[in-house]
Amino acid sequence: MEIVEADVAIVGAGGAGLRAAIALAQTDPTLKIALISKVYPMRSHTCAAEGGAAGVIKKDDSLALHFDDTVGGGDWLSDQDCVEYFVNEAPKELLQLEHWGCPWNREEDGSVAVRPFGGMKKQRTWFAADKSGFHILHTLFQTTLQFPTITRYDEYFALDLLVDEGRCQGLTAMEMKSGMIKQFNAKSVIICGGGAGRMFPFTTNGAIKTGDGMALAYRAGVPLKDMEFVQYHPTGLPNTGSLLTEACRGEGGVMLNKNGRRYLQDYGMGPETPLGKPQLKTMELGPRDRVSQAYWHEVQKGNTVTTPWGECVLLDMRHLGEKYIDERLPLVRELAIAYLGVDIVKDPVPIRPVVHYMMGGISTNTKAATELPGLFAAGECACVSLNGANRLGSNSLTELLVFGKAAALSAIAHAKSVGPANKAALKAQADASQARIRELFLRTDGKESMSGLRKEMMDTMEKNCGLYRTEAGLQEAVNKIVELRQRYNKVVLHDKSNVFNTDLFQVLELGSMLDCASALTVGALARKESRGAHQRLDYVERDDKNYLRHSMAYYQGQDTARIEYLDVVITKSPPGVRDYSGDHK
Numbered sequence: 211m212e213i214v215e216a217d218v219a220i221v222g223a224g225g226a227g228l229r230a231a232i233a234l235a236q237t238d239p240t241l242k243i244a245l246i247s248k249v250y251p252m253r254s255h256t257c258a259a260e261g262g263a264a265g266v267i268k269k270d271d272s273l274a275l276h277f278d279d280t281v282g283g284g285d286w287l288s289d290q291d292c293v294e295y296f297v298n299e300a301p302k303e304l305l306q307l308e309h310w311g312c313p314w315n316r317e318e319d320g321s322v323a324v325r326p327f328g329g330m331k332k333q334r335t336w337f338a339a340d341k342s343g344f345h346i347l348h349t350l351f352q353t354t355l356q357f358p359t360i361t362r363y364d365e366y367f368a369l370d371l372l373v374d375e376g377r378c379q380g381l382t383a384m385e386m387k388s389g390m391i392k393q394f395n396a397k398s399v400i401i402c403g404g405g406a407g408r409m410f411p412f413t414t415n416g417a418i419k420t421g422d423g424m425a426l427a428y429r430a431g432v433p434l435k436d437m438e439f440v441q442y443h444p445t446g447l448p449n450t451g452s453l454l455t456e457a458c459r460g461e462g463g464v465m466l467n468k469n470g471r472r473y474l475q476d477y478g479m480g481p482e483t484p485l486g487k488p489q490l491k492t493m494e495l496g497p498r499d500r501v502s503q504a505y506w507h508e509v510q511k512g513n514t515v516t517t518p519w520g521e522c523v524l525l526d527m528r529h530l531g532e533k534y535i536d537e538r539l540p541l542v543r544e545l546a547i548a549y550l551g552v553d554i555v556k557d558p559v560p561i562r563p564v565v566h567y568m569m570g571g572i573s574t575n576t577k578a579a580t581e582l583p584g585l586f587a588a589g590e591c592a593c594v595s596l597n598g599a600n601r602l603g604s605n606s607l608t609e610l611l612v613f614g615k616a617a618a619l620s621a622i623a624h625a626k627s628v629g630p631a632n633k634a635a636l637k638a639q640a641d642a643s644q645a646r647i648r649e650l651f652l653r654t655d656g657k658e659s660m661s662g663l664r665k666e667m668m669d670t671m672e673k674n675c676g677l678y679r680t681e682a683g684l685q686e687a688v689n690k691i692v693e694l695r696q697r698y699n700k701v702v703l704h705d706k707s708n709v710f711n712t713d714l715f716q717v718l719e720l721g722s723m724l725d726c727a728s729a730l731t732v733g734a735l736a737r738k739e740s741r742g743a744h745q746r747l748d749y750v751e752r753d754d755k756n757y758l759r760h761s762m763a764y765y766q767g768q769d770t771a772r773i774e775y776l777d778v779v780i781t782k783s784p785p786g787v788r789d790y791s792g793d794h795k
């Protein structure tokens with residue numbers, strides 16, 4: 211097996227991975243950096259982000275307000291030392307992107323433009339039309355090109371971490387075009403593998419978001435934190451799940467039920483305000499958990515529109531006018547026409563909540579370090595405890611930058627502190643990783659199909675782990691995932707070739723998703739309260755006495771995850787009432 215020697219290896223070349231790579235290369239030009247990604251970097255999900263990235267920039271705003279919005283939006287499950295660090299670093303990172311060439315939209319006077327976003331009581335979301343992620347990722351990618359110390363391994367699939375002497379020292383990854391497995395020895399490893407929304411059938415997430423990065427760390431003994439918190443975005447196209455960005459509402463779009471009523475005023479997000487652009491009052495700019503949950507109640511009341519793709523509410527942007535829509539929301543217009551045949555300039559578009567984002571992930575501290583020395587994580591795969599029980603829209607893109615950089619700085623400090631590796635031990639582990647894959651190829655007696663198991667997993671997650679959950683439903687989900695993880699051991703490969711074996715990669719991805727689903731379902735069953743995105747019909751109140759704590763899921767092989775709890779860091783904002791009834795100025 212070929213061995214690659216690196217100082218730092220990064221798994222994932224989305225926003226977090228690229229930001230980390232740049233920080234590594236800039237901080238220490240002598241480092242050898244291996245950047246490993248199962249897709250070409252520009253195909254990472256960050257590219258699909260539409261609405262923008264949050265950071266305080268305007269005079270009427272303050273770091274304290276961004277802090278308050280994030281902590282309240284997260285239903286007090288965010289670690290407040292982390293939020294403080296984040297809001298402080300956010301504007302610096304967004305300005306840095308500007309200097310690297312990110313084409314932010316402008317105000318008339320040439321200053322950076324911002325737009326309102328849900329749960330943010332001031333305008334602070336920087337944007338580039340409704341293709342913000344595309345421009346951010348391009349900016350980062352082109353910046354990495356100037357550093358000869360970054361070696362890219364595009365279309366390499368990470369398989370297993372190498373852990374020896376109690377620290378992470380590298381990983382194995384398969385070159386997808388040849389099927390060759392390589393051993394990457396690295397003093398530090400940073401996981402930036404993205405989210406896991408593909409556990410669910412109806413999601414905005416690209417096909418690559420299968421939680422591989424989370425599963426890598428989890429299987430190596432690192433806990434997954436707060437996995438039960440799954441974000442539904444309120445405005446997905448009902449047939450494909452494609453996202454219509456929150457910027458639709460930020461720019462003034464309104465949500466109507468079948469009677470034409472702006473129903474959010476009935477759920478503590480009023481009062482109704484005149485149509486304007488941009489929309490400055492709360493209403494449609496409530497936080498995502500609340501807005502999505504209101505949809506569920508409208509369904510119960512029979513106030514929704516029945517479509518061939520299920521019950522929907524309507525997103526109306528007609529009053530914004532064609533010129534404004536084409537300037538600010540061109541992609542949204544294109545998506546609605548292409549996938550639903552609805553021109554938002556002329557008609558309201560039917561929408562429904564769709565799985566969008568994992569608040570939970572690899573447990574890290576504020577410096578992006580995990581419990582396992584030498585292993586760091588950043589981006590959506592990580593849970594640094596910024597987002598708590600509900601992420602505010604536009605905080606994620608900034609999170610990639612702030613904590614991608616933090617992970618890099620921590621990884622450098624660790625790399626400089628460690629002694630030589632026991633190469634024989636690492637090689638033995640790499641051989642074991644290769645043997646695991648070979649066993650899959652040799653398996654002939656199994657009856658299970660990858661697609662069959664995947665469908666059963668998705669159906670279970672949708673039925674039992676959606677917007678509202680119950681004890682019985684969650685127990686059913688836990689049992690089902692236990693069963694599916696056992697049956698997974700009998701999956702057979704239909705394609706035994708070495709060249710771009712997509713059958714193999716989908717089997718591996720299914721394994722990652724089942725591990726994530728195990729942590730998610732067990733965590734959700736154990737959390738007997740309603741907080742943020744985790745709503746239980748049988749425990750309807752938030753319970754700070756018992757559950758103002760992070761859940762920490764530990765891998766137990768074939769057994770269900772073991773859940774422990776960790777206190778939330780509260781520095782200055784004691785748990786309070788989330789109020790979205792007032793003005794957004």
Ligand SMILES: Cc1cc2nc3c(=O)[nH]c(=O)nc-3n(C[C@H](O)[C@H](O)[C@H](O)COP(=O)(O)OP(=O)(O)OC[C@H]3O[C@@H](n4cnc5c(N)ncnc54)[C@H](O)[C@@H]3O)c2cc1C
Pocket residue numbers: 221222223224225226227246247248249250251254255256257258259260261262263264342343366367368369402403404405414415416418419422423453455566567588589590591603604605606607608610
């Ligand atoms: C449609 C959409 C719109 C969004 N809009 C916004 C927005 O406007 N504002 C906002 O703040 N957030 C938004 N989000 C959320 C945000 O975009 C994501 O949370 C964020 O981009 C994730 O970035 P990342 O770097 O963590 O992961 P990704 O960009 O998903 O990258 C993951 C990387 O990991 C690699 N990888 C994964 N598994 C493996 C493996 N086994 N081996 C090797 N490599 C692997 C992939 O190749 C990829 O390079 C949006 C999300 C979606 C889906």
